[in-house]
Amino acid sequence: MERHIKIRVIEVIHSVRPEISIDSTKDTALFGVLDSLDIILIVEELEKQLGICIEAEQIVPENFASLQTLEAFVADCLR
Amino acid sequence: MKFTFHGARIHGVQLVLPAHEVSFDSEAGAYDFSPQQSAKLKLVMGYDRRRVVAEGVTCSDLVVQGFEHLSGDGLLDLETLDALIVVTQTPDYLIPGTSFVIHGRLGLRQDMLCLDINQGCAGFVVGLMTAFSLLSQPAIRRVALVNADVVSRLVAPGDRNSRPIVGDAASITIVDAAPESGVIYGNIKVDGAGLDALMVPAGGMKIRPSPETRIPHVDANGNSRSLDNLVMKGDAVFNFVMKEVPPMIQSLLEDGGLNISQVDSYVFHQPNPFMLRKLAEKLGVPKEKMPMDLVRHFGNSSGVSVPAVLCTSFDKSYFERPRLMCLAGFGVGLTWGSLLMRMSDLSFVKVLEV
Numbered sequence: 001m002e003r004h005i006k007i008r009v010i011e012v013i014h015s016v017r018p019e020i021s022i023d024s025t026k027d028t029a030l031f032g033v034l035d036s037l038d039i040i041l042i043v044e045e046l047e048k049q050l051g052i053c054i055e056a057e058q059i060v061p062e063n064f065a066s067l068q069t070l071e072a073f074v075a076d077c078l079r
Numbered sequence: 080m081k082f083t084f085h086g087a088r089i090h091g092v093q094l095v096l097p098a099h100e101v102s103f104d105s106e107a108g109a110y111d112f113s114p115q116q117s118a119k120l121k122l123v124m125g126y127d128r129r130r131v132v133a134e135g136v137t138c139s140d141l142v143v144q145g146f147e148h149l150s151g152d153g154l155l156d157l158e159t160l161d162a163l164i165v166v167t168q169t170p171d172y173l174i175p176g177t178s179f180v181i182h183g184r185l186g187l188r189q190d191m192l193c194l195d196i197n198q199g200c201a202g203f204v205v206g207l208m209t210a211f212s213l214l215s216q217p218a219i220r221r222v223a224l225v226n227a228d229v230v231s232r233l234v235a236p237g238d239r240n241s242r243p244i245v246g247d248a249a250s251i252t253i254v255d256a257a258p259e260s261g262v263i264y265g266n267i268k269v270d271g272a273g274l275d276a277l278m279v280p281a282g283g284m285k286i287r288p289s290p291e292t293r294i295p296h297v298d299a300n301g302n303s304r305s306l307d308n309l310v311m312k313g314d315a316v317f318n319f320v321m322k323e324v325p326p327m328i329q330s331l332l333e334d335g336g337l338n339i340s341q342v343d344s345y346v347f348h349q350p351n352p353f354m355l356r357k358l359a360e361k362l363g364v365p366k367e368k369m370p371m372d373l374v375r376h377f378g379n380s381s382g383v384s385v386p387a388v389l390c391t392s393f394d395k396s397y398f399e400r401p402r403l404m405c406l407a408g409f410g411v412g413l414t415w416g417s418l419l420m421r422m423s424d425l426s427f428v429k430v431l432e433v
Contacts, residue, residue, distance in 0.1 A: 015115060015119075016115065016116060016119060017113070017116070018113060018115060019113070032299070035299075035300040035301070036240070036300070036313045036314040036317070037116075037120065037124070037239075037240065037300075037313070038116075039314075040123060040124065040353050041116065041119045041120065041123055044119070044122075044123045044353065045119075053360070055360075055361070056317075056321035056357045056358075056360075056361055057321065059317070059321075059357075060318075061314075
């Protein structure tokens with residue numbers, strides 16, 4: 001399940017920013033890489049693809065700081 | 080701060096749009112978005128089409144044409160105006176206020192009040208509150224509320240966050256004394272400590288415009304702007320709106336003794352479709368009761384956005400029976416304000432292209 005979430009998250013990031021290089025075996029930093037527009041597009045895509053609802057309060061940089069934090073956040077939303 | 084107003088009603092609203100339309104597709108090359116990003120931004124953020132004035136066109140140019148058409152069409156006798164309120168962040172001059180420019184160009188009578196208010200996205204709510212207050216004076220029976228902005232002239236060509244959504248427009252709202260009309264509920268709050276979320280740093284007395292203030296700088300997100308340009312911190316504005324606006328609306332409805340479902344329409348300022356969708360979700364407002372797509376068609380026209388929605392998402396026939404409307408604006412200042420009022424029998428709800 002965790003691996004599945006990670007792959008989906010990477011796919012979503014790449015659908016917004018295809019040029020970002022992500023090594024799924026490491027925790028890739030996203031802070032300073034994603035801007036506020038990227039974050040909005042990623043939220044929209046995650047909601048659409050995973051059927052989750054991301055609350056406005058959850059759209060904060062901390063949840064999008066790295067691949068690991070984003071994966072954990074998405075896992076929380078799916079629970 | 081909470082208000083109640085009595086004895087006032089909206090008589091008519093006209094939106095004035097510049098005819099010149101710019102599309103995101105035609106400008107996309109100016110930004111470093113990938114084709115995938117551009118496609119998604121168009122869908123999610125409403126980066127699509129917007130109206131902008133031609134070089135040199137000012138707020139008074141849009142507004143004077145608007146008044147002339149209302150007068151020419153027999154919808155408004157300019158002699159009946161007792162007060163003219165102009166709400167803008169982009170005045171024709173630093174001195175005098177744009178209300179005087181409009182007054183002079185239209186040859187309005189001397190026996191009236193002209194007033195300028197520097198407000199942005201809450202400008203329609205603030206302007207209406209001021210109009211309602213003025214109407215408590217026996218000498219003032221009719222107020223013309225003008226909202227106008229040509230912010231496209233302040234946005235840097237390389238500002239990828241703001242430029243694709245900024246639109247220019249003006250609106251003329253005629254507000255009349257109406258002793259029999261119902262109570263209007265309002266509330267407003269400000270937080271001046273957050274002023275740097277939306278500002279133009281140079282051009283006033285603090286930093287005079289100069290060759291240095293015109294030099295562009297690139298920020299961490301790739302936006303290129305000078306001190307003469309509008310700065311909008313998108314994330315700060317988003318967080319402020321999501322934190323402050325929902326409790327404000329809930330408090331307003333409580334004051335009116337109503338719940339979310341009893342309001343006919345929620346007409347909010349139009350920052351972008353994403354933010355409005357999140358606001359609707361948080362408030363539990365059904366999507367069909369909250370128009371969200373103004374930006375996609377005309378751009379974000381600051382304080383004109385609420386009357387722009389009234390004129391483009393509704394028409395005169397919608398107001399043939401009384402409609403309970405919740406209006407809200409939020410932005411520069413920071414300011415957030417809202418009004419709960421019935422609107423009915425409007426004499427005109429129209430769009431003019433100039």
